[in-house]
Amino acid sequence: MKKLRDRAAELLSQGVVSLVIGYEEGTKRPRPLFCRNSEGAEKLIFDSHCFHNLAVYITKKELVGKERFAVTAPISTLRSIMQLYVENQLSEEKLLVITVDLSGELREFTTFDEIAAYVAQFELKRGEREQEILSKIEGMTREERWKFWMEEMSHCFKCYACRSACPLCYCSKCVVEVNRPQWINPWPAPLANMEWHINRAMHMVGRCTACGACGDACPVGIPVDLITRKMMEDLAPEFGYVPGQPAKQGNALSSWKLDDREQFIR
Amino acid sequence: MSKIGVFICHCGENISATVDVERVAREIGGMEGVAHAIDYKYMCSDPGQTFIKEAVKKYGLDGVVVGACSPRMHEPTFRRACAEAGLNPYLCEMANLREHCSWVHEKSEETTEKAIDLVKMMVEKVKKNKPLDSIKVPVTKRALVIGGGIAGIQASLDIANTGHKVILVERDPSIGGHMSQLSETFPTLDCSQCILTPRMVEVAQHPNIKLYTYAELESLEGFIGNFKAKIRLKAKSVNYSTCTGCGACIQKCPVKKIPSEFNAGLGTRTAIYVPFPQAVPNKPVIDRVNCNYYKRGACKICEKTCQVGSIEWDKEDEIITEEVGAVVLATGFDVKGTDFFPEYGYGQYKDVLTGLQFERLASASGPTFGEIRRPSDGAIPKKIVFIACAGSRDPAKGIPYCSKICCMYTAKHAMLYQHKVHDGESTVFYMDIRAGGKNYEEFVRRAIEEDTVNYVRGRVARVYEKNGKLIVKGVDTLLGGEQVEIEADMVVLATAGVANCGSEQLAQKLHVSYDPYHFFAEAHPKLKPVETNTAGIFLAGACQAPKDIPETVGMASGAAVKVAALFSNDELVREPVVAVVNRLAPPLYSTCVGCFMCETACPYNAIEHEEIKGRDGSLIRTIARVNQGLCQGCGTCVAFCRSKSIDIQGYTNEQVYAEVMSLLND
Numbered sequence: 001m002k003k004l005r006d007r008a009a010e011l012l013s014q015g016v017v018s019l020v021i022g023y024e025e026g027t028k029r030p031r032p033l034f035c036r037n038s039e040g041a042e043k044l045i046f047d048s049h050c051f052h053n054l055a056v057y058i059t060k061k062e063l064v065g066k067e068r069f070a071v072t073a074p075i076s077t078l079r080s081i082m083q084l085y086v087e088n089q090l091s092e093e094k095l096l097v098i099t100v101d102l103s104g105e106l107r108e109f110t111t112f113d114e115i116a117a118y119v120a121q122f123e124l125k126r127g128e129r130e131q132e133i134l135s136k137i138e139g140m141t142r143e144e145r146w147k148f149w150m151e152e153m154s155h156c157f158k159c160y161a162c163r164s165a166c167p168l169c170y171c172s173k174c175v176v177e178v179n180r181p182q183w184i185n186p187w188p189a190p191l192a193n194m195e196w197h198i199n200r201a202m203h204m205v206g207r208c209t210a211c212g213a214c215g216d217a218c219p220v221g222i223p224v225d226l227i228t229r230k231m232m233e234d235l236a237p238e239f240g241y242v243p244g245q246p247a248k249q250g251n252a253l254s255s256w257k258l259d260d261r262e263q264f265i266r
Numbered sequence: 267m268s269k270i271g272v273f274i275c276h277c278g279e280n281i282s283a284t285v286d287v288e289r290v291a292r293e294i295g296g297m298e299g300v301a302h303a304i305d306y307k308y309m310c311s312d313p314g315q316t317f318i319k320e321a322v323k324k325y326g327l328d329g330v331v332v333g334a335c336s337p338r339m340h341e342p343t344f345r346r347a348c349a350e351a352g353l354n355p356y357l358c359e360m361a362n363l364r365e366h367c368s369w370v371h372e373k374s375e376e377t378t379e380k381a382i383d384l385v386k387m388m389v390e391k392v393k394k395n396k397p398l399d400s401i402k403v404p405v406t407k408r409a410l411v412i413g414g415g416i417a418g419i420q421a422s423l424d425i426a427n428t429g430h431k432v433i434l435v436e437r438d439p440s441i442g443g444h445m446s447q448l449s450e451t452f453p454t455l456d457c458s459q460c461i462l463t464p465r466m467v468e469v470a471q472h473p474n475i476k477l478y479t480y481a482e483l484e485s486l487e488g489f490i491g492n493f494k495a496k497i498r499l500k501a502k503s504v505n506y507s508t509c510t511g512c513g514a515c516i517q518k519c520p521v522k523k524i525p526s527e528f529n530a531g532l533g534t535r536t537a538i539y540v541p542f543p544q545a546v547p548n549k550p551v552i553d554r555v556n557c558n559y560y561k562r563g564a565c566k567i568c569e570k571t572c573q574v575g576s577i578e579w580d581k582e583d584e585i586i587t588e589e590v591g592a593v594v595l596a597t598g599f600d601v602k603g604t605d606f607f608p609e610y611g612y613g614q615y616k617d618v619l620t621g622l623q624f625e626r627l628a629s630a631s632g633p634t635f636g637e638i639r640r641p642s643d644g645a646i647p648k649k650i651v652f653i654a655c656a657g658s659r660d661p662a663k664g665i666p667y668c669s670k671i672c673c674m675y676t677a678k679h680a681m682l683y684q685h686k687v688h689d690g691e692s693t694v695f696y697m698d699i700r701a702g703g704k705n706y707e708e709f710v711r712r713a714i715e716e717d718t719v720n721y722v723r724g725r726v727a728r729v730y731e732k733n734g735k736l737i738v739k740g741v742d743t744l745l746g747g748e749q750v751e752i753e754a755d756m757v758v759l760a761t762a763g764v765a766n767c768g769s770e771q772l773a774q775k776l777h778v779s780y781d782p783y784h785f786f787a788e789a790h791p792k793l794k795p796v797e798t799n800t801a802g803i804f805l806a807g808a809c810q811a812p813k814d815i816p817e818t819v820g821m822a823s824g825a826a827v828k829v830a831a832l833f834s835n836d837e838l839v840r841e842p843v844v845a846v847v848n849r850l851a852p853p854l855y856s857t858c859v860g861c862f863m864c865e866t867a868c869p870y871n872a873i874e875h876e877e878i879k880g881r882d883g884s885l886i887r888t889i890a891r892v893n894q895g896l897c898q899g900c901g902t903c904v905a906f907c908r909s910k911s912i913d914i915q916g917y918t919n920e921q922v923y924a925e926v927m928s929l930l931n932d
Contacts, residue, residue, distance in 0.1 A: 066884075087861040087862070087863070088860055088861060088862050088888070089859070089860070089861065170859060171857070171859050171908055171909040172854065172857055172859055172909070173857040173909050173910075173911070174909065175908060175909060175910055178909070178910045180919075180920050181919055181920050181923035181924070181927075183910070183919075183923075203908045251863050251866050251867070251906075253867070253906070254863065254866040254867035254902075254906065255866055
């Protein structure tokens with residue numbers, strides 16, 4: 001912790017970066033901290049409770065400005081950062097990524113490849129909660145699944161917290177706000193809710209890194225994160241990806257390889 | 267409110283026999299925004315078009331819907347009529363009441379109702395149409411021809427003779443292709459080299475043709491009229507500007523046992539070599555895989571032999587860029603080897619040959635100087651069996667198609683054999699004889715009747731070796747399935763013609779589609795046989811499907827005319843049905859966030875990166891931009907765009923949505 005604070009203070013005071021995005025103690029759990037000077041860096045913490053995905057802030061231009069900045073990132077955030085690189089949303093010159101490895105040592109990354117090499121050591125595993133709900137869902141028939149999700153989605157009142165929390169929902173105009181034509185009905189109702197959630201899921205195909213931020217953000221506790229997570233788990237092996245390892249090889253829905261084992265596409 | 271004019275055509279009786287056209291016009295006339303609706307017997311006729319033109323002026327129409335045939339048929343007609351009346355042509359749409367309705371349904375109430383729905387959809391769409399301008403792109407009047415076989419040679423000469431520059435790229439050290447390997451050609455039995463080599467020389471000497479041999483296409487970027495081709499000039503290790511082609515190096519090269527590609531593996535060549543004596547250019551290259559110096563670092567005998575010091579050991583592959591306006595693909599085909607056939611010995615019997623190898627045996631420039639001799643012991647075969655359809659027309663072998671040339675060349679082979687070995691006995695096993703073509707049937711009859719070739723209709727189940735003979739076990743289906751066994755001295759397989767190696771990769775580089783057998787796909791099987799689906803790229807010869815020399819030459823000239831027609835324009839006019847990325851006023855600039863998923867999805871490489879810069883030159887955002895020359899309007903990017911920032915002009919989300927909703931809101 002001290003190493004992190006010292007390093008952050010050093011980076012800020014030397015003007016290497018103009019902003020460090022990290023965590024500080026919150027009321028119930030750590031909350032995001034934006035420090036712009038070395039005094040602010042004293043509040044920085046980094047431990048296993050810090051799971052809020054800070055990658056959501058780094059695409060916000062009004063927040064990070066034009067200068068170089070740093071972000072402290074646990075594994076799930078690193079995955080999101082990798083995907084953002086793949087989608088041309090970050091520039092390697094502008095971003096310094098800091099993490100604390102298992103032995104407590106500081107690690108700093110400036111390129112996609114460095115992060116990829118580090119993240120490759122960590123297998124993406126289901127937590128207890130995910131395992132419990134997903135195994136229940138996996139045991140259901142198609143009809144039961146539809147019923148389950150219709151019931152879950154009926155609680156949704158379209159606050160779009162899932163969208164705000166997701167680091168990959170960085171569009172300046174979301175499809176729900178497109179009104180010429182109005183593809184998705186804006187009011188909260190079972191069918192209109194489903195329209196939104198199906199659209200959200202389809203927009204995440206091949207992109208979701210299973211950070212769980214959307215599910216965490218949902219005020220009514222819909223496990224929205226499990227839809228995109230399950231899709232990613234199912235899709236990754238089919239397309240030769242490692243789950244949780246975004247690769248610079250395009251999108252699962254648009255790219256194909258010469259040595260693809262499926263012949264139908266040729 | 268919109269003022270739409272609707273014109274319903276009877277198409278003689280094609281539509282009016284099953285659709286109540288008057289009711290369609292009446293009901294559509296009552297729709298909101300429709301100012302004028304009529305029906306007429308022949309809308310495409312001069313009086314029909316006059317109705318449209320007059321209505322545009324009289325009612326001040328801001329949109330026209332013609333309910334008639336397929337837009338493929340008459341959309342240009344009606345759009346021109348609208349343009350003549352002063353209406354933007356892209357405000358005119360067609361509802362297909364013929365192919366989509368009257369031709370496919372019985373006369374009934376429902377048929378008429380469907381017709382009304384079809385027109386209604388287009389009316390709703392036209393209300394959302396915007397005037398569009400056609401796109402103009404400049405043309406680079408220089409052609410790239412890939413492949414220097416007879417197809418590429420013919421296409422290059424034809425284009426060059428229209429006065430345009432041609433760049434001809436050939437993978438091998440010499441042009442000539444498969445035709446240079448052939449002995450004599452059906453149905454006239456004139457010598458292949460005698461008719462080909464003058465053309466090869468003409469190519470080399472033509473002032474408008476730039477020839478790159480031992481070169482391959484590395485990449486092709488750009489679009490019709492404006493391609494950029496990167497060409498890899500493989501290192502020849504010989505300086506062609508000083509080499510005199512004396513051949514002394516070839517004589518002295520100690521590596522002499524390399525199977526000769528030109529002789530289809532029947533002869534040998536050296537490591538520094540010219541593929542054949544009549545090669546163009548007639549200068550050697552060093553095969554670095556087999557050369558002693560490149561393998562072991564010592565030898566350099568050729569360098570010592572060379573009087574003019576032309577050997578360049580350290581020369582590396584060079585990549586050059588050429589700008590061209592059109593591309594002709596003439597990469598030809600290949601034949602399956604004998605190893606493809608377990609039933610005929612997996613290629614382990616030396617005297618089981620492919621048709622191409624037999625060509626080399628029969629050729630005066632071949633390893634036996636035109637004498638038919640067994641590769642195993644050099645003896646003259648007294649009994650020879652030809653097996654047609656070896657692999658072709660056999661779905662079990664994955665080649666269900668007919669290779670087209672085998673019937674003819676097998677008849678030719680048998681004939682040549684009979685001419686050269688007077689006491690020889692030849693048998694042809696065949697499935698059918700396909701001799702469609704001028705003088706082709708006569709040629710086969712001549713083989714059977716004058717040259718007494720024994721034709722047996724049936725398949726050969728097995729060929730195996732026994733006491734130096736090849737035992738051919740087959741069946742004669744015309745004699746009631748009687749078993750036939752022949753002790754042959756030589757067996758020639760008319761192996762299937764297949765796509766050339768690397769054709770799949772080449773197609774992908776060029777974004778040209780190909781069929782399941784990796785032959786390049788033409789744009790339309792009947793009406794666009796030399797065009798590909800990628801504008802500005804044309805096909806010639808057997809890279810599209812197996813074909814014989816006259817057909818190949820005809821196709822090559824066809825492709826050349828297409829190129830010449832393209833080059834007759836200074837600018838190309840294209841339909842504006844292309845994708846566009848929306849642009850908005852600052853500070854938004856566009857709703858595009860630059861994720862470039864569209865770029866990964868675009869099959870035509872049409873997505874570019876556009877940098878939006880502030881007044882001080884600093885980068886504000888990078889967004890997608892569509893290259894209008896490359897875009898084919900397929901719409902894949904539109905489906906991919908999460909924020910709906912990209913749209914197809916003329917088929918916008920809004921227009922298609924309006925069409926669909928007009929049906930759902932009924």
